[in-house]
Amino acid sequence: MTREGELVAGRYRLERKVGRGAMGVVWQARDERLGRTVAVKQLLPGTVPDDAPFRSIVRAMREARVAAKLKHPHAVTVYDVAEQDGTPFLIMEFLPSRPLTDLLADEGPLPAGRVAELGAQIASALAAAHADGILHRDVTPNNVLITEDGRAKIADFGLSHAAGEGTMTGGGLVVGTPAFLSPEVADGEEPGYPSDVFSLGSTLYTALEGAPPFGTDGNQIALLKRVARGEITAPRNSGPLTDVLLRLLRHTPGERPDMAEAERMLAAVAEGRPAVLAGTKRLPAPTGRSKLPLAIGAGVAVAGAVLAGILLFDGGPAEKPVAAPPVPGQSTTVERPVCEARYEVTNRWPGGSEIRVSVRNAKDTRLTGWEVSWTMPPGTRIANLWNGSLAQDGDRVRVSELDWNAVLPAGGTTTFGFIATTDDGGGTPPVAECRSS
Structure with missing residues (x-):
């Protein structure tokens, strides 16, 4: 049993325990050769399938x-x-810091801008790791360290796997923290770079919502099954981070951005810029139905096709105004739309569908408020609305802005979404109308 004051490898003097990671106990220690403080991680028995010392050392x-x-x-x-x-023992950089887990326990969920800032920092490190052929495999709030000056660092590559090196886990063991696994890993597939992207999304979701996207469960098998099925709870506090977050949490690995793209989108949100940057690649359409009933960012087709109802003018009908024939001696003007909206069915499943509505400012000046309205098909109900405020009178639905997405620059867009439950399996999407509020 290792104790305080013990000298490891004739060089590292253990001073005090400072934490416990996925692979063992972490000590603050003194490197007596170089005269610096280091962190020493002691690998404990039982952290690999075979406890033989040789395997642990390897x-x-x-x-x-x-x-x-x-x-x-x-x-x-x-x-x-x-x-x-x-x-x-692993000898690492010592950081006066605390895990994101502890920060959330003390302060509760964090604002979307702060989460985007931390997420961009972690994504930048993971993007560099992926470029070197390294997977992390266990991106969780407990492995995100927040330094005294507020920066984020990703720790504990103890479950990493470099491309070209065989895994030592074997035996069908699922590697990682269940509540933060990607659906494909929970379903028994080999992890890949998109798995780290999903786990980063789960970590950021937890920072925003106060709990992982799949919840917590003492029954780890039940939790794994829920993760594999993609039974996620739609975020409610993600604000301007919603579109990016839901891209990271797509059920199908090929629909997620790569880590470098995730970094760019998170940095954009942190800086108050549009999340989908000019030149950003479009996400590929999935080859099959996604299990995850989530809204996604602009430009993504789900289940092979997107059904849409479009057209939306301030005070106008659901047709573009057509100019009357000109009268000699008179000038003719055509009323321009103030805002436009697009109602999309991005995913269907028995008894329900996932809806995303995009709102675009069609003016040359900024728009300071908007409202989108439409008539829901009979028997349709709305649940889990995100990024908007709902009012409903019978089958007539109105969704207006929230504080953070009320102002749109010229040509700017925002989105909101919800889950629509229905008894008749859906049908033609309604046509939405957009007005300035």
């Missing part, structure tokens, strides 16, 4: 080789690996 050596490849300002640096009495 696992730790592999972990050290993988993690030491990554040099990034938002990733914890690994300095060295040591072994003593059959126990491996």
Whole structure:
């Protein structure tokens, strides 16, 4: 049993325990050769399927080789690996910090802008790792460290896997924290770069909502099944981060952005810019039905097709105004729309569908408020509205802006969405009308 004051590998003096990661206990220690404070992670028995010391050491050596490849300002640096009495130790950068888990416990859910800022920092480190062929495999709030000056660093590449190196987990073991796994990993598939993207989305969701997207359950098997089925709760506090967050959490791996794209979109939200930047690639349409009833960002087709009802003018009918024949000596003007809206059915399943509505400012000047209205088909009900305020009179529905998305610059867009439940399996999408409020 390792104790305070013990000297590891003749060099690292253990001072105090500071935490516990996925692979073992973390100590604050003193590197007596270089005279600096370091973090020493002690790999504990039972953290690999086979507890034999040789396998543990091999696992730790592999972990050290993988993690030491990554040099990034938002990733914890690994300095060295040591072994003593059959126990491996990783020597890492010591950071006065606390896990995001602790920050959320103390302060509660964080504002969307702050979450986007932290997310962009972590995504930048993970993008660099992916570029080097490194998966993290366990992106969770507990592995995001927040430093004293408020920066984020991703820690514990103990479950990493470098491309070209065989896994040591074997035996059908699911690697990672269940509540933050991607659906494909929970379903038994091999993790890939999109799995890290999903786990980052789950981590950011937790920072915004105060709980993981699939909830928590003491029965880990039940939780894994829920993750695999994609039974996510639509976010309610994500504000301007909604579109990006829901892209990261797409059920199908090929529909998610890569990590570099995630970094760019998160940075845009953090800086108050449009999340889908000029030149940003469009996400591919899925090849099959997504299990996840979520709204997605602009330009994405779901289940092979998007059904849409469009047209929306301030005070106008559901047709574009047509100019009357000119009268000699008189000028003729055509009324321009103030705002436009697009009602899209982005996914269907028995008894319901996922709806996304895009609102666009069609003016040359900024729009300071909007309202979208339409008539719902008989028997249709709205649930889990996000990014809007709902009012309903019978089958007539009105959705207006929230504080954060009320003002749209010229040509600017925003989106809101909801789950529509119905008894008749759907039908033709209604035509929405947009007015300035």
